[in-house]
Amino acid sequence: KLIVTSATYRQASAVPDERDPENRLLARGPRKRLTPYAIRDAALFTSGLMNSQIGGPSVKPYMPPGIWRSISNASYKQDKGDKLYRRGMYTYWRRTVPPPTMMTFNAAAREVCTVRTDLTTTPLQALTLMNNKTFVEAARFLAERMLRQDAAPRERIAWAFRTVVSRPPTTGELKLLEADLAFYEKDFVAQPDGAAKLLKVGEKPA
Template structure:
């Protein structure tokens, strides 16, 4: 029943045992296991205990291992804590321990730390670092496209007290960052990846930001900070392929928490995140690949989160006041893309709305099924065919490249 040890029957060849012992016996390994599991769990209010590190009074003697074999140390070659002299010099006043290593890393004369740090901040804003291989500044990495810029940023970073916020501000207020991301045909031909920084950055949002921006635009995002992980919409049988565990999603406002709080099982990550190149968390990475596939458009079009967001965006627009359909389309478009639609874009979306409205008027059950998707409470008093039609229009707008791209 889960509370008793897994007993094993005694063979009949053991007649010397007593009558009670003839029935069952607990093997020795099992007894040890049972003893371990019988320790009472910590109760609420008890002080927490954590493992900590401390320096040994006498450092452990470490030797070079022959061919890397742990059981073949070469006693004639003892090793001592040190850093590669090719990277940066060591100050003899520093202790030869973790504190000394930290001092060496953040020493102003260190040639790598500040450069690596500002390169990753640059990558965050531009999509690609000045050194594209931000995880590798060695001989197998790429050379910087603008080495003097990298040196200047690193110098400013160190002289400013390693102020990350100030470095972010410096980058985003620069003339380079504030350029238009529009590219002429000549620029596209000569520098398709904008490595020469001839125009402003244009990159797709991260998987987390895509979901959060859609929820925010629709008004569904729960801005609560902190708390335990949550389990939003996912395929119900997603865990059954690798274990007997069942995925039980949350309900209410937990469905719309920031993606940062999503419960993440390493072997079964959220499919909608993986479609947009989220890190699988099997290894640590400092930059992710960025691919464009049909699956991404299908995710934006059919995922429950995005359909529900489109539904609530449609409700917000239809409840905004006495607006014409052209004004409603413009309002929704501007809410998502931060710009007004062109006349052609507005015309296409209005025609789509009219087509969907007539289709749902002829098929009210289809409208009911569409509007039933998701668990969030819905507004009442709206025409169902009009709401369903504008939901599909909002879904189309949320599927635009501009909706998931920084321009």
């Protein structure tokens, strides 16, 4: 009772635009992550890989090996070339074996009509973004775009952050990313084979 009657609890979260016209207090904007389709599309777009063709048949992007074998003798035949980078809405969908990446981010299973999907935050989602072939390949090409920027490493990091997040990084965020860059540079120098394997992830050559 004390909590719900406190002044803090009863404060409104709606801030008038005139009180924060430049949105410095981050009062306006989405409070939830992107949809499963938008997450993949955003990765493809910022990396420069996205195929923006509109219309046409469904496509079969990257999937785990043998994914259809669990329920039938049919084999999943992955598409090649630019078809791999079409928007998520064109992904071929088999209801008995839906795309696992989409399901990880709470896409509707399509077995029944779903008006509203759940929204979860799980460790598996972070692992998917770190290890899934689509996102690793997209990160690789975003890194290539960074290297083409005629700037110092700090400015390149800021450019990439702004490209992906649509805002400049804070001082703290920039320091963390610079530390990550130094760590991975040292790691890849020590393990050149690992760096070579990373550069081969995905169908599109470097």
